[in-house]
Amino acid sequence: MSPPTDECSKSFETILYHSGKFGSYQRRVFAAVSSMHVVCSAILVYTTLFPVLEVREECIEQISAPGNASLYMMLENGSFINPLTCRKYVANDLGLENDWVFPPWIYPNNMTYSRAWIYYCKAGGLAFGFISGGVMSDNFGRRRTTYASFILLCAAQCMTGLFQSLVAFIVCQFCVGTGAGCFILSSLVLVIECLGHDWRDICLCLLPWWTGPSLLSLGAWFLRHWRHLAVISGLAGAPLIGTYFLVLESSRWLICKNRFAEAESVTKEMIACNCKPVPDMTSLFDISRACVLTTMHTKKYCYSDFMSTRRLRKATVALVFTWLPGCMVYCSLLRRLARLTSSVYLGHVLVFNSASVVIGSAVLINKCIGRRWCMFLYAMSTGLVSACVLVLHVTNDVIDQQMVTWLAFFANLGVTATMTLLAVVTLETFPTVIRSMACSVGLLLGLVGYIITDLLHVYLDPFHYTVPFLVYGALMTLVALGMLGFPETGRTPLPDILRCRHRKLCAHESLNLRDAWTT
Template sequence: MSTDNGLTVILIALVLGALIGGIMADTLGRRPIMFIAMGLALSFQITMVTAETCLVYATLRALCGIFSGCFLVISIVLPLEVIGRRWRDFCVCLWVWMLGLPVLSIESIIVGGWRNTALTSGIVGLPFLGFYFLVPESARWLTCTQKFAKAESSIKEMISCNTRAVPDVLELCDDTRLYVMSTSHPRRHTYLDLFHTSTVGRWTVAVLYTWSVGCFVYCNLLNQVDSLTGNQHLDMILPFLLDLPICLSAVIINKCIGRRWCMFLYAVSSGFSMFCVLILHMMGDLHRYPYMITALAAFSKMGIGAALALLTLITAESFPTVVR
């Protein structure tokens, strides 16, 4: 199987898994679906070492991608529903999960061979399944599904781990219970609810368009900076490590000017860098400044990476819990 075909398989599987995992998490709960998907993804990752044919390998890779996509989308939503608004930007914009690729590169250097890498990465992830007993279910989701006792228990469990004094939440839970019971009715939500009203529909279309353009630009820029040093493993690590400081700056700037303007700032900066490349191309000087082109592409990638991180936060905060 060629590299391009393998990448196509895994990307399609990730999208399919995200679509399935999103609606299952909204229906059955965030925590159980997230950890089930994680366990199955690790299982297929480990089983992949037994593949002897391209068909078996592609099948196992696709299954691993499906459950990884399911896990990924829930692992972004669940923390945002547990932590407060002040820390959401810090949680999302750092994109700590992106360190997986640098860690995987270091791992492949140590163990060598794709079979050893697949086996090692799968085994290393298994102990994290034990966090099922530490990670609380989303109190927001429990409240929206009218499981008020479990929601109150989840909130009290988090409060018990907090060493700082907190106000009594019993009155807040009672007010929330009365509001939910008087204004909402339990029903199964689908992706059609994203277009339930004209306002929500316009916002959904705008978000989908922004995500499509941002991901298209990011992936293409990532391909342009795939040979920064000439070392395959180091070139896999550097592009993602470069994103961390710029995303950290996004956290700081976001607290000063807000989410939307901060995203706009980074997107415009990225677009300006790409426009500079276009000017050099029109002048016919593209081949004379290879290092400048690489630097501009890297800067553009960092800018659009920070914009996508903020877009993740904006998207999650803009939709209600039942369809988040």
């Protein structure tokens, strides 16, 4: 059974068709949000450059040899009868240069440091940001939530480099996580709601977030100082705050909130920026107003509204069976790629930038076969690639660990394409009034999968090296089946209305409502 026709959405899609599905205004919004995502992703991977330090000792011992010659031997962590010189140095597990400057609490003589504390505090901040950001974006606006959270993100990152205390560092990273969580979901919704259906997948999939870790690695290689890197990465977002005056509030959200005068003003500004006239714009706005007034109550929506219709209940179940296992596999493979190269900087560049190629191919394929079947194809192919570890085991007596690492690399490409398209489908499935909260649920499930990754390594690593990959393949098969629970959204208007069963008025009756057209 097909869902009821959303006249509000159809009217706005008609406006976009005439004014430009990706005109000057949409390009302006995309450029601003893309730049902010680069800064956000760079800040999020900042703490991955904090290693575990260990004190080591090197000694040189002189051994007499015939001919009055002397042979010097350098031994590490050894015992000597008559050592001549010894030196102690601090080594790290990431292979960073010895001239790196780290905060004082990270060194081995400080027993209070634990990388897990920073890891879980930032994850807690992200969870809080996802939950609160979804509610704020759907009830207070996409634009204000996006820029307020971005300011919090950059300010907290700058403050990270200003304090010497571990407690202050953890608090700042919690705020970084909160700001990043709010910003990611609200900015994605802000972009998708101003685009035509032909450009939604292109713009969201090709947001250049992967360049952030590469730029941070370049800065880390050049600066080699934790404080300088934190302050500069935070200040990099300061000029982008000025784009607040170039980006307008979502017209779809304003209409659904019964703020019709503001919605009409924003839409006219968008049309003027695109320099393309829209015939019968007044009639199209009248249709949108009548649809909102006759089908929805004016209220604050919450997460319980996901259960209001059968279609939304089915999509919510699909969220659970796709986001959770998909992010578990993605994060597990990403952890295995930490030693893809001997240089942590080159590893970041290779792992994150290679994703852009496969994401581009996913955009092209989904144009031909649709979103659902494209995600199904990539998820199943990832499962098959993971199962190829059995072929390696059967055909090789001795398995090179580098071969297993590269197998994880290619499997990670498929997962990246799958999860990117999943984010697009999640935003396209749920209506405007709860779209941000739906995105927050998906991202929160992904964060839970990220945390569960630790348990996967604890319980799977003691087994044979093929067992983790077989588990990854099984989980991606579950993801592929879960994808079929979503509706096909590729060539459909973006839904706006969440119909209330007690609000079914005839279109002409809304004319008699007080201030119906001037609210």
